[in-house]
Amino acid sequence: MRGGWVESGPLDDESRIDRAAAGRVVLRLSRMLRPQRRAIMRAVFLLIIQTAALLASPLVVRYAVDAGLVGKSGRAINIAAVMYLVLAVASALLGRSVIWAVSRIGEDFLRSLRARVFRHLINLDLGFFEREKTGRLVARMTSDIDALQELVSQGLVMFVQNALIFVGTLVVMSLLSWQLTLCTIVVVPPVIFASLWFRKRSNTAYLEVRDRVGTNLSTLQEGLEGVRVVQAFGREGGFIERFEATNEAQYDANIATVKIATRYFPFVEFIGVVGLAVVVGAGSYFADRNILEVGTVLAFVLYLNNLFEPIQQLSQLYNTVQSAAAALNKLFGLLDTPNSVPEKPGAIDLPEVGVLKVSGVTFAYGGGPPDTDGVSHPRGPTVLSDVSITVAAGERVALVGPTGAGKSTLAKLMARFYDPIDGDVSFGGVSLRDATRKSLRERIAVVPQEGFLFAGTVRDNIRVGSP
Numbered sequence: 001m002r003g004g005w006v007e008s009g010p011l012d013d014e015s016r017i018d019r020a021a022a023g024r025v026v027l028r029l030s031r032m033l034r035p036q037r038r039a040i041m042r043a044v045f046l047l048i049i050q051t052a053a054l055l056a057s058p059l060v061v062r063y064a065v066d067a068g069l070v071g072k073s074g075r076a077i078n079i080a081a082v083m084y085l086v087l088a089v090a091s092a093l094l095g096r097s098v099i100w101a102v103s104r105i106g107e108d109f110l111r112s113l114r115a116r117v118f119r120h121l122i123n124l125d126l127g128f129f130e131r132e133k134t135g136r137l138v139a140r141m142t143s144d145i146d147a148l149q150e151l152v153s154q155g156l157v158m159f160v161q162n163a164l165i166f167v168g169t170l171v172v173m174s175l176l177s178w179q180l181t182l183c184t185i186v187v188v189p190p191v192i193f194a195s196l197w198f199r200k201r202s203n204t205a206y207l208e209v210r211d212r213v214g215t216n217l218s219t220l221q222e223g224l225e226g227v228r229v230v231q232a233f234g235r236e237g238g239f240i241e242r243f244e245a246t247n248e249a250q251y252d253a254n255i256a257t258v259k260i261a262t263r264y265f266p267f268v269e270f271i272g273v274v275g276l277a278v279v280v281g282a283g284s285y286f287a288d289r290n291i292l293e294v295g296t297v298l299a300f301v302l303y304l305n306n307l308f309e310p311i312q313q314l315s316q317l318y319n320t321v322q323s324a325a326a327a328l329n330k331l332f333g334l335l336d337t338p339n340s341v342p343e344k345p346g347a348i349d350l351p352e353v354g355v356l357k358v359s360g361v362t363f364a365y366g367g368g369p370p371d372t373d374g375v376s377h378p379r380g381p382t383v384l385s386d387v388s389i390t391v392a393a394g395e396r397v398a399l400v401g402p403t404g405a406g407k408s409t410l411a412k413l414m415a416r417f418y419d420p421i422d423g424d425v426s427f428g429g430v431s432l433r434d435a436t437r438k439s440l441r442e443r444i445a446v447v448p449q450e451g452f453l454f455a456g457t458v459r460d461n462i463r464v465g466s467p
């Protein structure tokens with residue numbers, strides 16, 4: 001199933017990841033995939049068999065030529081034809097199973113990753129959600145998971161398979177004839193270098209294209225949105241000029257990518273022809289001296305493609321793999337965000353009833369760790385300073401004060417949405433910091449100032465606390 005050309009988007013700095021981080025990601029990934037060990041082993045096994053079937057076909061051709069054509073045996077040709085057919089059908093069937101097996105593993109993993117991230121996020125402290133914009137968190141869940149999805153749904157099988165084919169081909173070739181193998185692999189380094197060059201240059205070029213398309217679009221949008229002003233002041237000419245400039249820049253960027261492609265593809269094609277010439281030339285030389293059979297030379301011709309395609313495809317897949325690793329790294333970062341109002345180990349349940357006591361509490365917003373983009377959020381001004389208040393069981397207290405006095409903040413501290421910087425809040429003599437989360441939410445409820453309606457009926461919304 002080595003199909004077609006893999007189009008992966010260009011790699012920007014955001015989706016790059018260094019070697020050390022990549023190592024950590026892989027390690028953690030393998031730990032997360034441990035429960036799927038059996039399925040993975042099965043998939044790898046299928047992949048190996050499928051690759052073996054693929055690598056066997058040229059051997060059948062070799063047999064047909066040597067035993068059938070050269071040895072003049074009709075029976076050998078018939079056997080070879082049947083074997084070839086069997087191998088073709090087997091590879092097709094195995095290919096199906098491989099895609100099926102790998103996709104199942106990948107999709108299972110993504111499903112549990114999405115669940116884990118959401119479970120983690122929804123339990124995090126409010127301070128976290130003040131640092132992180134909801135939009136960015138949603139982006140994490142969509143674009144980062146998409147990057148992984150891309151790898152899982154198309155890249156992964158091809159990546160492993162191409163690597164297997166490349167290595168397998170080299171092994172089979174050297175078993176057939178190490179002399180001819182040595183002659184053949186001289187064409188490999190140029191293809192590797194050319195592919196590395198192409199990946200690097202085309203990546204830069206495609207980033208540039210993306211940039212310039214963006215600029216061009218914003219010129220277009222601005223001109224059209226502001227068309228009343230533009231026409232009122234007779235500025236059409238100026239805008240046309242501006243658009244021509246950005247349009248030209250987009251053209252240049254596209255042409256630059258074409259230039260890179262026109263150097264790479266014909267070069268690889270040329271090396272392919274050189275490789276063919278080498279195999280046929282050296283092969284006939286060896287065959288002439290009875291070092292090799294003709295069939296072996298033909299098998300080498302067929303194997304040549306197995307050396308070229310994987311290099312090209314692997315270099316293309318590099319971007320997909322890199323983006324996926326970077327995305328996984330960011331998602332792991334989210335999963336590692338600690339809760340700043342955690343439940344203590346050995347936390348106890350709050351008593352059923354008791355006195356709610358706020359003693360000497362001081363509080364300021366902010367001051368947590370940097371957000372996921374690395375932007376730090378310094379501690380803001382002090383909102384509450386040495387506040388004490390006691391509410392007895394059954395007592396009703398109203399706090400009255402000007403806007404911004406800190407009433408809502410005090411309520412949030414009483415419910416332990418935040419921990420105070422100084423002082424303590426306790427219920428029935430137990431500090432909220434020592435309480436279990438469950439008992440805390442059961443004893444102390446907050447009705448926020450800003451209502452929020454969840455999807456569903458009015459009834460569902462009223463019963464949100466005890467569904």
Ligand SMILES: Nc1ncnc2c1ncn2[C@@H]1O[C@H](COP(=O)(O)OP(=O)(O)OP(=O)(O)O)[C@@H](O)[C@H]1O
Binds near residue numbers: 366380407410
């Ligand atoms: N999430 C937040 N991040 C940073 N500062 C905040 C946050 N919420 C409130 N503040 C600040 O803390 C102070 C107290 O706000 P708070 O909401 O507790 O006031 P309030 O007494 O409830 O006011 P209102 O009567 O308008 O509801 C204000 O200066 C406000 O700007």
Ligand SMILES: [Mg+2]
Binds near residue numbers: 407408409449
């Ligand atoms: Mg308020």
